[in-house]
Amino acid sequence: MRCRFAGCIQPACRAGILLAPSENGTALCLLSSMQKVLVTGGAGYKGCVLVPKLLAAGYAVVVYDLMLFGSAGLPDHPHLTVIKGDIRDLPAFTAALQGVHSVIHLACISNDPSFELDEELSRTINFDCFEPMVVAAKEVGVRRFIYVSSSSVYGVSDAPEVTEEHPLVPLTPYSKYKVLCEPLLFRHQSPDFTCITLRPATVCGYSPRMRFDLTINILTNHAVNKGVITVFGGAQKRPNIHIDDVTELYVKMLEYPDALVAGEIFNVGYENFTVAALAEFVKKTVEREFPAKAPIRITTTPSNDNRSYHVSSKKIHRKLGWKPRFTIEDAVRDLCDAFKDGRFQNTMNDDQFINVKVVKRLGLK
Numbered sequence: 001m002r003c004r005f006a007g008c009i010q011p012a013c014r015a016g017i018l019l020a021p022s023e024n025g026t027a028l029c030l031l032s033s034m035q036k037v038l039v040t041g042g043a044g045y046k047g048c049v050l051v052p053k054l055l056a057a058g059y060a061v062v063v064y065d066l067m068l069f070g071s072a073g074l075p076d077h078p079h080l081t082v083i084k085g086d087i088r089d090l091p092a093f094t095a096a097l098q099g100v101h102s103v104i105h106l107a108c109i110s111n112d113p114s115f116e117l118d119e120e121l122s123r124t125i126n127f128d129c130f131e132p133m134v135v136a137a138k139e140v141g142v143r144r145f146i147y148v149s150s151s152s153v154y155g156v157s158d159a160p161e162v163t164e165e166h167p168l169v170p171l172t173p174y175s176k177y178k179v180l181c182e183p184l185l186f187r188h189q190s191p192d193f194t195c196i197t198l199r200p201a202t203v204c205g206y207s208p209r210m211r212f213d214l215t216i217n218i219l220t221n222h223a224v225n226k227g228v229i230t231v232f233g234g235a236q237k238r239p240n241i242h243i244d245d246v247t248e249l250y251v252k253m254l255e256y257p258d259a260l261v262a263g264e265i266f267n268v269g270y271e272n273f274t275v276a277a278l279a280e281f282v283k284k285t286v287e288r289e290f291p292a293k294a295p296i297r298i299t300t301t302p303s304n305d306n307r308s309y310h311v312s313s314k315k316i317h318r319k320l321g322w323k324p325r326f327t328i329e330d331a332v333r334d335l336c337d338a339f340k341d342g343r344f345q346n347t348m349n350d351d352q353f354i355n356v357k358v359v360k361r362l363g364l365k
Helices: 047-056 090-096 112-116 119-128 130-140 173-186 215-226 243-252 275-289 314-320 328-340 355-362
Strands: 036-040 060-065 080-084 102-105 144-148 194-200 202-204 228-232 237-242 264-268 271-274 297-301
Touching: 036 047, 047 060, 047 243, 060 090, 090 130, 119 130, 119 173, 130 144, 130 173, 144 173, 173 194, 194 243, 202 215, 202 243, 202 328, 215 228, 215 237, 215 275, 215 328, 228 275, 237 243, 237 275, 237 328, 264 314, 271 275, 275 297, 275 328
Parallel strands: 036 060, 036 102, 060 080, 102 144, 144 194, 194 264, 202 237, 228 297
Antiparallel strands: 237 271
16 A cells, blocks of 8 residues: 555655555555654744744754854754755755655845855855755755745836736846856756746845845835934835745645646746835834834935836736735734834844855855
């Protein structure tokens, strides 16, 4: 008899050991219902929200992360394995893949200000090691590889709706390497190895491993702690997505049938507004949450970050029936609650909240 779980990767099943018979005569491997998922960068901003969701959904989770920010944002859980490792270390990464069913690849030198760093560092982490990782995953029997790219690959566009077929115009090393990795993943798509690329909008909201170098998070931090919001530029259109929505989607991406997602690219966004409009949303929400801080001023200054695009997420809704549930206002309120609860300290000056500053300080090579 075979285990009724297709593609079960547990050693007992591979050895033909039946742990429990089912009533209809097929075998039920008690371990196979807990698929193992490896999350690269799983101790980061999104990872610390994603990992608890994966555990709650019944997955065993392996976090593979450089731990530049530590792992305090991760839960203590019997089905969580935390490995300090560099994705450029292929033997170590391959060893971590043993028994893994799916990979969610988050790890990178993250966000567009990474151009402030040595481009060689961004290239080695965000591009050079990518295809070797994909090949290693496929060779050890991983069944699904979910690559988290970025909507910043679209650069600047006046199109009313930027779909997945829109020309890619990366403006920074970060977005350039995101673009270059996408076709490398899909060349390894096969019936036994499902490859998916997601292009999320700018993520916002609270995480146990907090970042204040993302648009909504920056604006909220300044509104709460300075009483002044500085808008750089203002006319640029920026799509946003709540951190709870995007991480819930990553979990669901493990569950969709291969026929729906194999070889597909999906934009993942929600609300598209100009940076100036985002500042107004933040101002009004913070003033409601902290009435004593009103009125909060908005000032405008020039910006050399010209990324501007109106991302369409109609494809993922049409094909998978998925749509976000949380708004920008929800993200700002969540951050305000965290400030009220004292979950952050010295957010205006502490480098730990700014990815690029931490990488610089640690001298990562």
